[in-house]
Amino acid sequence: MNIKEFITSIPVKKVSIKDVLTPDNKLVGLAGIVLLAMYLFGAVTALIHGHHAYGVTRQHPWGLLIVMYIFFVGTSTGLAIIGSFGHIFGIKVYNRFGLRVSLLAIAMLLPGFAIILLEIGHPVTMMIYNTLSPGLTSAIWWMGTLYTFVLVFLIGEFIVGLTGNHKVSRLLGIGGLVADLAAFATLGSIFGYLVARPAVNGPFMPLYFILTAMVAGSFLIFLMYGIKYKNNFPEDIKPMLNTLAKVLGLLLAALLFFDFWYIMTGIYGHLPERGETISYILGTKTYWIAEILMGAVIPFAIILLSKGKNLAALTWASFFGLVGIFFMRYDMVHNAQVFPMQTMKITEYQLVPSLVEYTPSSTEWMIALGAIGLAILIYQAGTKLFDLEEKDHH
Amino acid sequence: MARYGMALDYKNCINCKACEVACKEENGVLLGADKHRIWVGQNEVSGQWPLLDISSATFLPSQCQHCDNAPCQSVCPTNATYYDENNVVRVNVDKCILCSYCMNACPYDARYVDDRTLTVDKCTFCSDTRLARGETTTACQNTCPTKVRTFGDLDDPNSEISQLLRNREHFSLKSHLGTKPKLYYLT
Numbered sequence: 001m002n003i004k005e006f007i008t009s010i011p012v013k014k015v016s017i018k019d020v021l022t023p024d025n026k027l028v029g030l031a032g033i034v035l036l037a038m039y040l041f042g043a044v045t046a047l048i049h050g051h052h053a054y055g056v057t058r059q060h061p062w063g064l065l066i067v068m069y070i071f072f073v074g075t076s077t078g079l080a081i082i083g084s085f086g087h088i089f090g091i092k093v094y095n096r097f098g099l100r101v102s103l104l105a106i107a108m109l110l111p112g113f114a115i116i117l118l119e120i121g122h123p124v125t126m127m128i129y130n131t132l133s134p135g136l137t138s139a140i141w142w143m144g145t146l147y148t149f150v151l152v153f154l155i156g157e158f159i160v161g162l163t164g165n166h167k168v169s170r171l172l173g174i175g176g177l178v179a180d181l182a183a184f185a186t187l188g189s190i191f192g193y194l195v196a197r198p199a200v201n202g203p204f205m206p207l208y209f210i211l212t213a214m215v216a217g218s219f220l221i222f223l224m225y226g227i228k229y230k231n232n233f234p235e236d237i238k239p240m241l242n243t244l245a246k247v248l249g250l251l252l253a254a255l256l257f258f259d260f261w262y263i264m265t266g267i268y269g270h271l272p273e274r275g276e277t278i279s280y281i282l283g284t285k286t287y288w289i290a291e292i293l294m295g296a297v298i299p300f301a302i303i304l305l306s307k308g309k310n311l312a313a314l315t316w317a318s319f320f321g322l323v324g325i326f327f328m329r330y331d332m333v334h335n336a337q338v339f340p341m342q343t344m345k346i347t348e349y350q351l352v353p354s355l356v357e358y359t360p361s362s363t364e365w366m367i368a369l370g371a372i373g374l375a376i377l378i379y380q381a382g383t384k385l386f387d388l389e390e391k392d393h394h
Numbered sequence: 395m396a397r398y399g400m401a402l403d404y405k406n407c408i409n410c411k412a413c414e415v416a417c418k419e420e421n422g423v424l425l426g427a428d429k430h431r432i433w434v435g436q437n438e439v440s441g442q443w444p445l446l447d448i449s450s451a452t453f454l455p456s457q458c459q460h461c462d463n464a465p466c467q468s469v470c471p472t473n474a475t476y477y478d479e480n481n482v483v484r485v486n487v488d489k490c491i492l493c494s495y496c497m498n499a500c501p502y503d504a505r506y507v508d509d510r511t512l513t514v515d516k517c518t519f520c521s522d523t524r525l526a527r528g529e530t531t532t533a534c535q536n537t538c539p540t541k542v543r544t545f546g547d548l549d550d551p552n553s554e555i556s557q558l559l560r561n562r563e564h565f566s567l568k569s570h571l572g573t574k575p576k577l578y579y580l581t
Contacts, residue, residue: 061507122513195571340503
């Protein structure tokens, strides 16, 4: 079979452009368009003004765009892991995911790329010199290279899955899963390798990244099904979601365990720089309200009290849970940089440097939040164009 | 080739900041408080009048430490940051993609963004300017009125810096990180 025959063999629904643009859920569709307009406006501003349009500084060089990049690709990794339960590991109850979760993983990965292209100062130079003079000791090089593989594998798995060749699709899925796990753990190691930053240096970050990716992926699956069925779940999908709820409960328990020991080992002995950073974290509202309550305790309590059966509550908890995940990413990136590397006064009339502050610029907000619109529209177009019927294909 | 380093007799520093000015002038560093390759750190005087702790009022001139094991170099995805033939840590602006990883990885806050090229800039020990013209001193060293700085080849046992480091006790900043800085503070 040549390439042309293969492409024409991909089953695409015969729908008009109008159908593709008509959302199933008007509110979500409208949000998608407004957010996409924000992204485009922010992108044009960034292209005109470069890094001057961002609120990042010498002391705090990574900002909101890195945060949202981690949010998107991390959630995509989580979706790939959870999606593999049925497709790769053969746990029958999860076969209902079908290609829908694969599509969602792609729809989350591409906005991540759309953000990082605007965060990197010279993306074309990156493509040239990542190839011509690769920095093999650099975690960013490995992360970028691995995510390129992830994109190829995920799209390959999806397209081959559409054609009905489940054997090849599964093989591509295995490649995608391995590359995805390696890529997001490597993204965690970008922080873990920073010898200058004791608050994030060490093996914790790669582990934390994979765990939170699975939590984020589960949240998005609950949110997606909640919106799809308007919280009126058909009986045949409930066993899968009830089982996934229990998995999510376990993951959230693990997350709280991780959080607890990260904090405890940080404040015990109050190691310079690390101790100050952990004390700072404990004093921030976003840590307690967003990360702990919204991101972990509330969804955990709902799952525990309803034994994973209150799916309508879980839809809402997942929405707020994803807000919690956003703050986990935001706080992690900010906390990594909060302790200044320059601790002395270097100009007259300056106060002694204290913890570094960072406020994202309006352009950063527009790009970062606007990329959610990109995710919504990619997913929406995918559901319109392809038959994602969740049939048991194993 | 040489292995350049610098010894700083930092207790002689009078915080005149002539080194900062000379660096900007010689190397065309942009104006602005955040745009600097070198700086003079100042400790606040501690204690309460009249029992002021005079020994706390010290100045600490600093810059890129030109580490032998530079974290900024190993994290660079395109090898834009490299060790040149004189073991000076340099940035190739053509290869720099401004991912800012090096700025986060540097324990000394020695890197900043040059707004003209939108790439990361840092101290080069005047490699592009004075050394390229055949001079043997850096701008900051040349201008220092109290002779705080001594620049030279650490591999040459007869260089002034090698003799200083043999005869004077010295320390490096954040040496516990294993970065092996080539800036030595004489005590």
